[in-house]
């Protein structure tokens with residue numbers, strides 16, 4: 001059995017577009033380091049927040065949640081769940 005590459009959607013096996021950018025910045029007092037992860041504008045997929053499965057927005061029933069369909073059902077999530085969890089700033 002062929003292992004899917006992480007560059008393809010786990011649902012349709014087609015390649016995904018776009019990616020993530022990670023930006024780090026140091027606060028002025030030099031103590032706090034902030035890292036921000038954001039998707040590129042052409043990104044057309046999610047990496048599931050729970051299981052890291054890669055899935056196209058168009059192949060997911062609930063793309064705004066950041067979870068794959070399996071985890072969406074597993075955790076009983078709702079569509080109003082935080083739509084962009086990966087863009088949070090971690091301090």
Ligand SMILES: [Zn+2]
Pocket residue numbers: 009010011012013014055056058059
């Ligand atoms: Zn797909």
Ligand SMILES: [Zn+2]
Pocket residue numbers: 048049050051052053067068069070071072
């Ligand atoms: Zn998942």
